[in-house]
Amino acid sequence: MTRKNDRRTLGMRITEGFLPIFGPAQVGRQDADGRGVSDVERERDQELRTRFERVTGPDGRSYVVEHSD
Numbered sequence: 001m002t003r004k005n006d007r008r009t010l011g012m013r014i015t016e017g018f019l020p021i022f023g024p025a026q027v028g029r030q031d032a033d034g035r036g037v038s039d040v041e042r043e044r045d046q047e048l049r050t051r052f053e054r055v056t057g058p059d060g061r062s063y064v065v066e067h068s069d
Helices: 010-022 039-051
Strands: 052-056 062-066
Touching (some): 039 052
Antiparallel strands (some): 052 062
């Protein structure tokens, strides 16, 4: 593919160039050391855990479904 046909922006090309070096962005756990967790975040997490559940399909992919109680 030539640069002329590359539809990515300059910023995206630069970002993708750094991926082999730095890897993709990481999303940390909210309860990890070094960061406090607020009561609002705890309540939201608890609601999500009781309202939804993670299910693994026959193809091995996991997804989230709402409880049908």
